[in-house]
Amino acid sequence: MPLSSQIGNSMSVCLARHALLSIALAGSACLGAGAAQAADANGSFAIRGIGSQTCATYVAALAKPEEFTRYGNWLLGYATAHNRLVPDAYDIIPTEPGVDFPNVVAVVCRSNPQMLLENAASSAVTAIRPLRQTAASPLVQVSADGKTVSIHQDSLKRLQAALIARQIFKGAANGAPSAAFTDALKAFQRSERIAVTGLPDIDTFIRAIVKR
Template identity: 55%
Template sequence: MPRPLNSAVIQCVISAGIMLTASTGHAADTNAKFAVRGPGASSCAAYLASANKPADHERFASWLLGYASARNRAEPSTYDFIPTDAGQDFPNIVSVVCKNRLEDTLEAAASKAINALAPLRQTDASPLVDVNADGQMVQVREQALRRLQQALIGKKFYNGAADGAPSAQFIAALKKFQRSESLPATGLPNIDTFIRAILKR
């Protein structure tokens, strides 16, 4: 089952037009059309309806992760568009996009989600870092963690180093920032926190 995201956070980024930073691709016919295979050709409405049908939802989520991988490969200077656990977060972000675009294909919604996340993309491979807070743990790429730390330094929430190490000082600063944004103060660098810290203007 998908983990609920703060859809207002994601919608504010998408509505602000930040999604137009990645290339839209050029592999199409002379009318800018191309074939979409598999679940990506389904409507957003069908994707959202799959949330209560685990087998169907897994099929859609698997297609979405393949789509994200293909975009990682195709886009220049991109290791990964998604700084967090793509297995949960990317399908959930696509769900948020789909809620206002029920007639769009899943592929179109996935493209909009990738474009919205483009400013968060990691340009190079970096090791996974375990971030522990209050008995919970997530893994994020070191490069992504450094960018989040730098954003919190710029917003005056954190006065440590942007070194990609999840210190106790950083976890405390992250909780303080999350509270200021009316997000759950988990101390974990989740996708909502990345969006608010780096994409929100």
């Protein structure tokens, strides 16, 4: 499925979830930390391409798949550059980045319409840094109720460990999907009042690891 279709199909659902709404606040608060890495002595640097447009423009593009593809691809390039240049960050997103990273940036943008898209992307990266995977690990497929997502195995282990610590999951943090883990995920999602998918989505990671 093309990137624009993947993101377009999930965007309206993801943007409504309370777990992602917290990212807007965290991202805004962390903006200064991202700017501190700028190139010149005054903390300024040139922003090229789509990143120089405002968040309001990005939000308006969400309803136009033919336009949004350009934004989504730019944001995936941004995430890739972060993974390449920042130490201790094999992958900033523990789940499917083609859908989730643009969604998180969109939440930041909806709360900060005049912010530049590059700044919003930087804020989103800082806010979800606790979710990053520090080293490569295999992708595993996790399925529930007819839907399947790909996730790094080490990230799945972290999520399992978080649910074990909360005494919700009784199994092992081994990075292997199971019916018991799906049931535990649903129970946790239900308790957090987010979408009950039984899948290790970005909302669940934020609730279980970032907002402890």
